[in-house]
Amino acid sequence: VAAEVRLALTGFGNVGQGLAQLLEAHSEEYERRYGVRLLLSGVADRGGAAVASDGLDPGDLLHAKRVSGTVAAASGGEANLAGETFLDRSGADILVEGASTNFTDAEPGWSYAQSAVQREMDVVLASKGALVLHFDRLMAMAGRKRRRVLFSGTIGAPLPILELADRVLVGVRILALEGIVNATTNQILTVMADGASYEEGVRAAQQAGVAESDPTLDVDGWDAAAKAVILARSLFNASLRLDDVRREGIRGIGPADLAGARSRGETYKLVTRIWRDGSLVLAAVAPECRPLNDILGRLRGQEMGVVFKTDLLGDVTSTVQDTGGVPTALTVLRDVINLARERGWAR
Amino acid sequence: VAAEVRLALTGFGNVGQGLAQLLEAHSEEYERRYGVRLLLSGVADRGGAAVASDGLDPGDLLHAKRVSGTVAAASGGEANLAGETFLDRSGADILVEGASTNFTDAEPGWSYAQSAVQREMDVVLASKGALVLHFDRLMAMAGRKRRRVLFSGTIGAPLPILELADRVLVGVRILALEGIVNATTNQILTVMADGASYEEGVRAAQQAGVAESDPTLDVDGWDAAAKAVILARSLFNASLRLDDVRREGIRGIGPADLAGARSRGETYKLVTRIWRDGSLVLAAVAPECRPLNDILGRLRGQEMGVVFKTDLLGDVTSTVQDTGGVPTALTVLRDVINLARERGWAR
Numbered sequence A, B: 001v002a003a004e005v006r007l008a009l010t011g012f013g014n015v016g017q018g019l020a021q022l023l024e025a026h027s028e029e030y031e032r033r034y035g036v037r038l039l040l041s042g043v044a045d046r047g048g049a050a051v052a053s054d055g056l057d058p059g060d061l062l063h064a065k066r067v068s069g070t071v072a073a074a075s076g077g078e079a080n081l082a083g084e085t086f087l088d089r090s091g092a093d094i095l096v097e098g099a100s101t102n103f104t105d106a107e108p109g110w111s112y113a114q115s116a117v118q119r120e121m122d123v124v125l126a127s128k129g130a131l132v133l134h135f136d137r138l139m140a141m142a143g144r145k146r147r148r149v150l151f152s153g154t155i156g157a158p159l160p161i162l163e164l165a166d167r168v169l170v171g172v173r174i175l176a177l178e179g180i181v182n183a184t185t186n187q188i189l190t191v192m193a194d195g196a197s198y199e200e201g202v203r204a205a206q207q208a209g210v211a212e213s214d215p216t217l218d219v220d221g222w223d224a225a226a227k228a229v230i231l232a233r234s235l236f237n238a239s240l241r242l243d244d245v246r247r248e249g250i251r252g253i254g255p256a257d258l259a260g261a262r263s264r265g266e267t268y269k270l271v272t273r274i275w276r277d278g279s280l281v282l283a284a285v286a287p288e289c290r291p292l293n294d295i296l297g298r299l300r301g302q303e304m305g306v307v308f309k310t311d312l313l314g315d316v317t318s319t320v321q322d323t324g325g326v327p328t329a330l331t332v333l334r335d336v337i338n339l340a341r342e343r344g345w346a347r
Helices: A014-034 A058-068 A083-090 A109-118 A129-144 A161-168 A183-193 A198-207 A222-235 A255-263 A327-342 B014-034 B058-068 B083-090 B109-118 B129-144 B161-168 B183-193 B198-207 B222-236 B255-263 B327-342
Strands: A003-010 A036-045 A048-051 A094-097 A122-125 A174-180 A266-277 A280-291 A304-310 A315-320 B003-010 B036-045 B048-051 B094-097 B122-125 B174-180 B266-277 B280-291 B304-310 B315-320
Touching: A003 A014, A003 A083, A003 A109, A003 A327, A014 A036, A014 A058, A014 A327, A036 A058, A036 A083, A036 A327, A048 A083, A083 A109, A094 A109, A094 A327, A109 A122, A109 A129, A122 A129, A122 A327, A129 A222, A161 A174, A161 A222, A161 A304, A161 A315, A161 B161, A161 B327, A174 A222, A183 A198, A183 A255, A183 A266, A222 A266, A222 A280, A255 A266, A327 B161, B003 B014, B003 B083, B003 B109, B003 B327, B014 B036, B014 B058, B014 B327, B036 B058, B036 B083, B036 B327, B048 B083, B083 B109, B094 B109, B094 B327, B109 B122, B109 B129, B122 B129, B122 B327, B129 B222, B161 B174, B161 B222, B161 B304, B161 B315, B174 B222, B183 B198, B183 B255, B183 B266, B222 B266, B222 B280, B255 B266
Parallel strands: A003 A036, A003 A094, A094 A122, B003 B036, B003 B094, B094 B122
Antiparallel strands: A036 A048, A174 A266, A174 A304, A266 A280, A304 A315, A315 B315, B036 B048, B174 B266, B174 B304, B266 B280, B304 B315
C-alpha cells in the first residue's frame, strides 16, 4: 500500500494547472513508480480556495478554473478561504507555493511559506519572491523546524542545476557557473537570429506561450537576475541582492547585430553568470556573443543550459530541450517526489 | 559531532588509490560539508589486506602500495587476510568494491558484494562484473536485506547518468539513450581526427593514463557494451546480456575516414545507444559519424556525454570534461555520500 502525501497548492496559474494536469493523467503511474499517492488536499487562488483531506479532483479544479476563473467554484471550494485557515484545513504535508511573485514584498508566497514551516509542513517553491528577498530567514526558520525547502522550479526549470550541484558535484568545488536560464529571451533571440525583428520575436514567444503580454521581466533580464540571486545564495553561499546583479537585457540587440554574428559563426545569447573574484561572489546577466557550436550558443528556442566550471571535473554541463508544455510543473513534481523520498514516504 | 561511516575497500588500483588520495587530502572538508567522517576501516588487494576499526591512514596505505606492492605491508596489514574474514574484521558500514573485473565469473567482486549484503552492509560498486552478470540476483538479495547498491562509477564515471535518471527525470519516460561513455576510445579518436594514426592514438591514450597496455576491452567496445548492459537493466528494466549488445569497435576506422568526415564538418565517435523497439529494448555500441557541433560530436579527448531522449522534456543532456585525474574515485565518493544521506548519516 502506497503512502499518501497531501499537497496544498497556492496559486493556480500555469504551474498549478500543469501540476493538476500531471496528477489527473499520471497519478496511478506515479503511485506504481514511486510508491506514493499524491493528493491535492487544498488549492488556493485569488478567488478563494478548495480543500478536501481525501484529495480534490484535479479535473474538477481545472474545469472550475476554466469556467469560473477560480478554484473556489470547484467542489470543496469557498470564496473567502485563504492564508493560515486554508493551510490548516488542507491538512497538507507539503506546501507547493506557485502564486505569482513580486520582488517588493514577495507576497503572498512569503507569508504562505512561513506559515507552512510553522505548521511543520515541508515546502516546494515554484515562485521566486520569497527566495530573492528572504532566502536566509526562510532557510533558518525551516532549519529550526527541521523542514525542507526545495526550489528547483525557480531557477531555469526544468534544468537540473540544484540536483547536479547537490548529488553529483560531491567533493567538487564550483568555481563559476554560466547558463541560459530564461526561455523567453532565448526564444526571441532565436527567431531574431533567423531574420525577424525584435517585435516579431516577442510576438513569436507570446504565441509559443513563453512570454507574458508585458515581457519586461524577461527581456530586461529581471527574471534571470532573480535566478542569479537564488543560485548565488544556494550554490556559492553569497547573499547577493537583486541590485547586486549587473543586468543588461536584450532590447539593445538588433537584427544587424545578429546577422553580423551569424556571418562569424556566432550568435547572441542572454547569459547568466556567477563567478568568484577573490573572496567575492559576483553575478551578471548580459547578452554575449557565443560560437554556434558552443554548448550554450547551440541552444535554440526554449532550450536551456548550464555550465558548471569546477576544480576537479572541469566543465560539467547540462541542457534540456523542454519540448513539453509543463516543464515547471514537472520540476515541482520532481521536488515533491524527492522530498517524499527524503522523508521515507516514497522510493 | 559528525557521524562516522566505515568503508571497506576491495581493490587498490586506480580507483582505490584515488579514493585514498581524496580522503587523505579532503576528509576534513568532507566532514564540514557533509557532516560525516569517512573512515577506511579495511582495504584489501591481491597481496592481502589491512584493517583498523578506527580508520587506516590513507597516506600509509598509499606508501605501502607504492613501496611493497600491497596494502598488506601497511600498518594493520596481513598477507593472508581476505574474503569474509576481511569484511568481518573491517566492521564496515559500506563495501566499496573496486577490484579488477571480468565478465566470466565477476570475481572477486561478486562474492564480496554478496557477503557484504549478507552482513547488512550497503554496497558501492566501481567494478562492473557483478552487475553485468548478476544484476537481478544482486538487487533482489539487497532488497531482502534492505540494503542499497549504488554503482554510478561503473557507467561512464563521472557522468551523472543515474542521478539524472533517478532525481531529475521524475515523471518522465526515457525513450532512448545515447552517449559517449568510454574515455579511452574518445581520446584515441580525437588524436586520430587531428591526423594521427590508430597506433599513435593508442599510445597517446596510454600516455594520458586512460588506456591499458592491452586496450582490447576499450577499442573493441567491450567496456562500452558492459556499460550498456548495466544501463539497460537499471534505466530500461531490460535484462540484456553482454552478447545481446551489437558491438563494433573503433579498429575499422582509419585516418582517411576521419579526414573525410572532417571535410564534411563531422567526426567519428564511439556511440553507445539503448532504445525501445515495441516492447523490446535494444542496445548497440558502434562508431557513428556526428556533426562537429553536435552535443556528442563536439566532445574531445576524455570528455564524455549522454543524451536522454524523453517524452516530456525532449533531449536532456549532460557532459563532463573530466580534466581531473580521479574521476571514478570522485564518483565513488559521491555514491558513498549520497548513500550516507539516505541513511541519515550525512547531510
